[in-house]
Amino acid sequence: MSTAVSLTGGRGSRIRRAAGIARYVLTCWKLNLAAAMEYRASFFMLAVMMFVNNCIWLVFWAIFFNRFPAVNGWELRDVMLLWGISAGGFGWSSVLFGNYPRIAPIVANGELDVFLTQPKPLLLNVLVSRMSLTAMGDFLFGVAIYALAGEHTLIGAAKYALGLLISGLLFLFVTLAAGSLAFFFGHAEGMAFQLFNGLVALSTYPTDIFKGTARIVLFTVLPAGFISYAPIGLLRRFDGTFVWLAAAAVAAFGLLAVSLFAVGVRRYTSGNRMAMRG
Amino acid sequence: MMTPALAKWHKYRAVGIITVKQQLHYRVDFIVRALFLLLILFIFIHLWRAAYTSSGSETIEGFALNQIIWYLVFAEAVTMACPQLCVRIEEEVKQGEVAVRLIRPIAYNGFHYMTYLAEAGLRFIVQLAAGSAIAWAYMGSPLFGWGWAGLAALLPGAFTVAFLLNLAVALLAFWVEETRGMEFVLQKLNFTVGGMLLPLELMPDWLERVCGWLPFQAVLYFPARMGVAFDGGRLAAFLLTQWGWAAALAVLCAFIYRRGVRKLNVNGG
Amino acid sequence: MLALEVEGLVKTFLVKRKPEGFKASVRSLLRPEWTEKTAVAGIRLKAEAGETLAFLGPNGAGKSTTIKMLTGILHPSSGHARVLGMVPWKERAALAFRIGAVFGQKSQLWYHLPPADTFELLSRMYELGRADYLRRRDELVERFELGPYMQTPVRKLSLGERMRCEIAAAFLHRPELLFLDEPTIGLDVIVKRRIRELIAERNREEGTTVFLTSHDPSDIEQLCRRAVVIHHGTVIFDAPVERLKREVLTCKTVRLKLRDGARLLEKLPGGVRAAEAGPSAWRLSVDTTTASIEDVLAAFVGHCAIEDMTIEDPPMEDVIRAVYEGKAGGRPAEEGTV
Numbered sequence: 105m106s107t108a109v110s111l112t113g114g115r116g117s118r119i120r121r122a123a124g125i126a127r128y129v130l131t132c133w134k135l136n137l138a139a140a141m142e143y144r145a146s147f148f149m150l151a152v153m154m155f156v157n158n159c160i161w162l163v164f165w166a167i168f169f170n171r172f173p174a175v176n177g178w179e180l181r182d183v184m185l186l187w188g189i190s191a192g193g194f195g196w197s198s199v200l201f202g203n204y205p206r207i208a209p210i211v212a213n214g215e216l217d218v219f220l221t222q223p224k225p226l227l228l229n230v231l232v233s234r235m236s237l238t239a240m241g242d243f244l245f246g247v248a249i250y251a252l253a254g255e256h257t258l259i260g261a262a263k264y265a266l267g268l269l270i271s272g273l274l275f276l277f278v279t280l281a282a283g284s285l286a287f288f289f290g291h292a293e294g295m296a297f298q299l300f301n302g303l304v305a306l307s308t309y310p311t312d313i314f315k316g317t318a319r320i321v322l323f324t325v326l327p328a329g330f331i332s333y334a335p336i337g338l339l340r341r342f343d344g345t346f347v348w349l350a351a352a353a354v355a356a357f358g359l360l361a362v363s364l365f366a367v368g369v370r371r372y373t374s375g376n377r378m379a380m381r382g
Numbered sequence: 383m384m385t386p387a388l389a390k391w392h393k394y395r396a397v398g399i400i401t402v403k404q405q406l407h408y409r410v411d412f413i414v415r416a417l418f419l420l421l422i423l424f425i426f427i428h429l430w431r432a433a434y435t436s437s438g439s440e441t442i443e444g445f446a447l448n449q450i451i452w453y454l455v456f457a458e459a460v461t462m463a464c465p466q467l468c469v470r471i472e473e474e475v476k477q478g479e480v481a482v483r484l485i486r487p488i489a490y491n492g493f494h495y496m497t498y499l500a501e502a503g504l505r506f507i508v509q510l511a512a513g514s515a516i517a518w519a520y521m522g523s524p525l526f527g528w529g530w531a532g533l534a535a536l537l538p539g540a541f542t543v544a545f546l547l548n549l550a551v552a553l554l555a556f557w558v559e560e561t562r563g564m565e566f567v568l569q570k571l572n573f574t575v576g577g578m579l580l581p582l583e584l585m586p587d588w589l590e591r592v593c594g595w596l597p598f599q600a601v602l603y604f605p606a607r608m609g610v611a612f613d614g615g616r617l618a619a620f621l622l623t624q625w626g627w628a629a630a631l632a633v634l635c636a637f638i639y640r641r642g643v644r645k646l647n648v649n650g651g
Numbered sequence: 652m653l654a655l656e657v658e659g660l661v662k663t664f665l666v667k668r669k670p671e672g673f674k675a676s677v678r679s680l681l682r683p684e685w686t687e688k689t690a691v692a693g694i695r696l697k698a699e700a701g702e703t704l705a706f707l708g709p710n711g712a713g714k715s716t717t718i719k720m721l722t723g724i725l726h727p728s729s730g731h732a733r734v735l736g737m738v739p740w741k742e743r744a745a746l747a748f749r750i751g752a753v754f755g756q757k758s759q760l761w762y763h764l765p766p767a768d769t770f771e772l773l774s775r776m777y778e779l780g781r782a783d784y785l786r787r788r789d790e791l792v793e794r795f796e797l798g799p800y801m802q803t804p805v806r807k808l809s810l811g812e813r814m815r816c817e818i819a820a821a822f823l824h825r826p827e828l829l830f831l832d833e834p835t836i837g838l839d840v841i842v843k844r845r846i847r848e849l850i851a852e853r854n855r856e857e858g859t860t861v862f863l864t865s866h867d868p869s870d871i872e873q874l875c876r877r878a879v880v881i882h883h884g885t886v887i888f889d890a891p892v893e894r895l896k897r898e899v900l901t902c903k904t905v906r907l908k909l910r911d912g913a914r915l916l917e918k919l920p921g922g923v924r925a926a927e928a929g930p931s932a933w934r935l936s937v938d939t940t941t942a943s944i945e946d947v948l949a950a951f952v953g954h955c956a957i958e959d960m961t962i963e964d965p966p967m968e969d970v971i972r973a974v975y976e977g978k979a980g981g982r983p984a985e986e987g988t989v
Binding site for chain 2 (some may be wrong): 719722723724725726732740744745747748750752753754755757758759761762763769771772774775776777778815
Binding site for chain 2 (some may be wrong): 232
């Protein structure tokens with residue numbers, strides 16, 4: 105960066121830098137999309153596949169609620185919206201920041217080297233350099249569910265968007281935090297993957313079937329509860345406490361994830377894996 | 383001197399044995415799958431408990447809570463035991479390894495059938511052990527008497543039908559680059575109309591009737607249902623239906639294979 | 652007896668065209684364009700039983716595709732072939748008992764298991780009698796010196812060790828005809844030489860017909876008696892290796908690196924030409940029809956302070972060019988693609 109710019113005004117240079125990063129991120133997204141188009145057959149298929157997958161789960165729930173009209177206060181519509189928010193949130197975060205579920209293997213395999221040599225913010229650069237194709241279907245599914253079962257008012261749309269935001273960010277931050285453990289432990293890959301799977305699975309079942317310890321886990325270590333309670337605490341009626349707690353959880357996990365990654369990078373030894381293999 | 387039939391038997395048995403040997407090297411994968419099974423069962427134990435409590439009755443369509451959970455254990459163990467045949471065959475075609483298979487004096491489909499059975503059998507035992515651990519702890523002992531025998535009797539047919547369904551899709555790799563999409567749909571059909579998540583009796587009547595006409599029930603519903611509620615009269619019917627589907631699907635697979643192998647493009651020319 | 656008889660064999664593939672650019676990719680997602688690619692364009696070939704035949708050509712010339720048709724893996728687009736009297740793509744299973752194949756880049760050994768397990772499987776696969784199998788296995792283990800590796804998981808073997816196991820495994824059922832597709836690719840010079848010797852020995856002792864593809868001319872010189880060169884899917888040269896050597900592989904490249912301050916000979920020996928000259932590094936082209944490589948080397952070693960020296964065969968591309976330039980008088984291609 106030229107010193108002249110920073111002398112004339114720190115603010116101007118910062119804006120210029122931010123604009124540079126934004127342009128870079130946009131280019132990454134565009135390239136990812138173009139690369140996805142290269143595999144034309146897979147592209148549509150993968151997206152449609154995920155969409156169908158989610159629909160099939162809804163079929164299960166429809167059958168289930170046909171037998172048991174209400175379970176602990178939950179009805180079919182709630183579970184549909186739960187799937188909408190969970191899949192939709194997972195969808196947008198994995199489309200835009202597709203590398204977050206892969207942080208642990210990236211660290212363990214020494215794949216950070218390439219990113220470390222590039223003049224862009226490391227974490228952001230890693231995250232945007234992959235786009236999940238299946239997740240496109242998840243996101244569209246989320247939107248379709250809103251269209252089908254959501255509340256079609258301005259406030260309803262805003263609440264749904266907020267739900268998507270919370271859910272996407274939680275997936276992103278929790279998985280990132282778990283993945284960053286790979287900086288510290290040798291065999292964190294498997295564990296990070298399990299945590300991620302657990303989070304995704306748990307975020308698609310009604311929160312209220314769990315009691316006691318399981319429920320505490322859902323709102324702390326594996327905070328799927330902040331996603332899975334959204335149909336009740338955010339959409340059905342706006343429960344201020346829940347929403348603020350969810351926002352706080354997002355912030356807390358965001359902070360945790362970013363700090364773990366930042367501290368971890370300082371310990372990053374790209375070569376250790378090779379040494380182990382030898 | 384070995385008779386041709388005996389030599390054939392030894393040939394396919396050898397494929398099974400070497401598969402089991404090789405599979406024993408994938409311990410981490412076993413554990414990962416078992417952990418996932420535990421999580422799913424944990425969730426469903428809570429879900430069904432809540433559902434039974436909400437409904438206020440002891441049994442639903444003749445199934446007690448205990449039976450529903452063990453049904454899920456059996457069905458999930460079969461599901462998790464099934465190898466990813468589509469991925470394997472697709473990779474073989476893409477990487478050109480199909481060449482190494484085709485120069486052997488063994489049927490391509492037969493080779494894969496043996497590896498499938500061997501792998502599925504081994505994995506089933508592991509998954510069943512893992513699933514039993516959690517179900518036993520929450521639900522009490524699985525005293526299903528003859529049910530276990532029924533389960534065992536229906537397993538070979540279940541894995542055979544599962545294999546043939548997957549093979550029919552996997553062989554499409556001879557034509558198209560990507561079979562995952564269709565494999566996915568197949569998997570999901572097993573989940574729903576196959577009765578993985580709930581026995582067919584719990585479905586709406588019209589859907590139950592539809593499922594009765596599809597092959598998917600033979601994979602998960604038959605063994606799991608017989609396992610938790612033995613019914614000697616229906617066992618024969620189940621077996622007959624299972625192997626009937628197996629025969630029909632085998633004909634279909636042979637047909638697809640014969641057409642596909644002429645179309646084959648082996649990479650790396 | 653003829654081991655191989657091929658007439659007018661053709662194989663064409665349809666290949667999807669992948670256009671560049673975002674819009675074009677979207678368009679081709681909906682309507683992909685196909686182009687026809689000819690991999691093998693009418694090959695004619697005969698091989699006697701017991702022959703060692705080298706099938707040469709640069710990458711993409713159609714070598715592997717031809718092998719895959721001759722082993723029955725691929726159905727040809729047109730043409731005829733008989734392998735050991737059978738039409739491979741019609742009688743693949745029956746033929747499979749009598750032929751063997753090694754694909755250099757595709758392992759037949761089970762990755763996590765020791766080679767002994769794969770041998771056991773193959774004995775069942777080819778329906779060998781127990782006593783016969785054990786005798787044969789021990790014989791091959793001894794000849795190929797596999798003793799130390801038979802009980803080691805394949806993933807822990809080096810490429811060279813693995814390749815020796817692969818080739819021994821291919822000989823297990825005493826194939827009458829063995830196809831070797833780039834068997835020495837990626838191996839170092841010493842391992843390559845050893846593998847060639849082992850294959851040549853089997854050919855001598857058991858009369859196995861060997862059909863070998865390679866893009867490395869040294870494979871052929873040491874192993875084969877006959878060379879067939881293909882290019883763009885057609886045979887452009889078919890003659891004894893001796894003739895290929897005499898007429899096409901007529902030069903070797905010698906690279907010399909001299910010690911600091913050392914000088915090369917005042918006058919180069921006859922048949923030697925300096926292709927690249929430098930004060931200490933030289934690339935010399937030796938015409939082997941007029942000068943023997945031993946004499947040339949002796950002259951250098953005796954008179955210059957040499958730090959490093961390599962001898963190379965001309966690359967396949969040069970061989971092809973030489974064939975086209977008409978230096979070679981081997982049977983020309985039926986329909987030249989020049």
